[in-house]
Amino acid sequence: MPQHAAQSTNGPIELVTFDLYDTLVEIVPRRWDRLHAALRTLDVKADVEALRQADVIAEDYFTIENGRLPIRDRPPAEREAFRLHYMQVWLDAAGIEHDELLVRGARRRYLAEFETPAVDAGPWGGYQVFDDVVPALQRLREAGVKRAVISNADDDVTEFCTHLAFAHEMNLIVTSAIVGYEKPDPRTFQAAYEPLGVDPAKVLHIGDQPKSDVVGSLALGMQAALIDRYSRHDPASFEVPVFVGLHDLVDYVLTVNETAGVAAS
Secondary structure, eight states: OOEEOOOOOOOOOOEEEEOSBTTTEEESSOHHHHHHHHHHHTTOOOOHHHHHHHHHHHHHHHHHHHHHSOGGGSOHHHHHHHHHHHHHHHHHHTTOOOOHHHHHHHHHHSOOGGGHHHHSSSTTTTEEEOTTHHHHHHHHHHTTOEEEEEEOOSSOOHHHHHHTTOGGGOSEEEEHHHHTOOTTSHHHHHHHHTTTTOOGGGEEEEESOIIIIIHHHHHTTOEEEEEOTTOOSOGGGOSSEEESSHHHHHHHHHHHHHHHHHHHO
């Protein structure tokens, strides 16, 4: 069953826009498992569950910093300083005592998500599509609901989505690097719904980052939902629906549209 708070809608929902990473695809091994392995090489004992929970805080830091000035646009020294501080934030949140030497060692050994193409064979890194993605997109298509990707990424992700075999189910794929702005900047969201001719009030955006996906879409008058693939959020803390998977999201969209249809008649 879906877990969500009540949210007023302006249904029917004509377009669902999706974040990409940790919404449609995930990296394997997952970030916290990668960091756990990195720390083990430094003889540092760490609890994987603590790292998994602390990852939320580290990702929030990444979202805020990347929204302020995209990491890819910073000089090399500033990018490295960011990566070191990102690691420090993560270790702090996980309750791991550290000094500068440990932070630098963990940063060197951690195979960061944004560095994956450089460390895994092939350009696609270690990503895989969640099992519910294609069936959910098909159900939306069959119901007449448009679909689009809105991703904060360093390059066009169209070929990436094609390789992972779900691009054909999208009406549009938007990448921040191409648009020139990062979520939660409104122009990133506008680049998805404006070309498709959909009013923002009839768009539902779903993603895993409250500070970019939820905040950014609501600021434009869109509807929003949070996906919590790893069950790390309290649904009661949000005023938008919270889903653990996409089948529940589709059920929600179809219910909203059915209700809107009944009201209209």
